Amino acid sequence: DRYHWKIGDRIHIQGSYVLVDLDLVLRGVYQGRDESNLFFNNKYLENSWAGKASMTGIFFLRVKTPEDVPRVTEAINQMFENSDAPVKAMPEKEFNLQFLEMMGNVKLLVRSIAMVVLFTVILIVANTMAMSARERVTEIAVIRALGFRRGQVLGLVLSEALVLSLLGGLAGVVFAFPFTAFLVEGMKHSPVAPFAYNFRVAPLTVLTAMVISVAIGTLSGFVPAIRSSRISIVNGLRQVV
Numbered sequence: 001d002r003y004h005w006k007i008g009d010r011i012h013i014q015g016s017y018v019l020v021d022l023d024l025v026l027r028g029v030y031q032g033r034d035e036s037n038l039f040f041n042n043k044y045l046e047n048s049w050a051g052k053a054s055m056t057g058i059f060f061l062r063v064k065t066p067e068d069v070p071r072v073t074e075a076i077n078q079m080f081e082n083s084d085a086p087v088k089a090m091p092e093k094e095f096n097l098q099f100l101e102m103m104g105n106v107k108l109l110v111r112s113i114a115m116v117v118l119f120t121v122i123l124i125v126a127n128t129m130a131m132s133a134r135e136r137v138t139e140i141a142v143i144r145a146l147g148f149r150r151g152q153v154l155g156l157v158l159s160e161a162l163v164l165s166l167l168g169g170l171a172g173v174v175f176a177f178p179f180t181a182f183l184v185e186g187m188k189h190s191p192v193a194p195f196a197y198n199f200r201v202a203p204l205t206v207l208t209a210m211v212i213s214v215a216i217g218t219l220s221g222f223v224p225a226i227r228s229s230r231i232s233i234v235n236g237l238r239q240v241v
Helices: 042-048 066-079 092-101 106-135 137-145 150-188 203-229 233-238
Strands: 010-014 021-025
Touching: 021 042, 106 137, 106 150, 106 203, 137 150, 137 233, 150 203
Parallel strands: none
Antiparallel strands: 010 021
């Protein structure tokens, strides 16, 4: 659908990594999780790739159960350890990660961006809570005059920060699912299409997001809560914000 091809159309493929040009005829369309691949007879490639015929770079194997993966990969590595063509067997997920690392230290880049965003969010929430507490000095002084202890005031302000952070985290988690689906659809039509089918919001990701939300609420609300609990009743009642 992306290229508007029909059965019987001639397809010209111009190689970039493998410097080979092929002329193919579309004979069928398959359906599956990953529909970004194009399959053709290996003899076409061997006849066109002078000097590299009968050479293979990657083999894909299917094991019976996921528990067999470590045993099979270890057996393959030992089998070819001292051969003229040693191999490195690994799970598909690890292979995909190594492929991404060839494009640069993507993991470090993503983590750095995440830390910057997290630090910025903490500053924004802390500033919001500080302004909110400053604007309600008189209200806090009133509830102190009514008999609320400092610990109770601290708990009220800190609870407000936690609730706001949890609501923000929950909204982010809910928004993450449609955003991820949209991102995956875009990835399917890009050079990183094979990685799109393993890109999803996992339950551990949701749990981590909520834990981070609690941490942000605690860190950003702690200082304003301490300052609010230490407000003098007399000075607070005199102050007009």
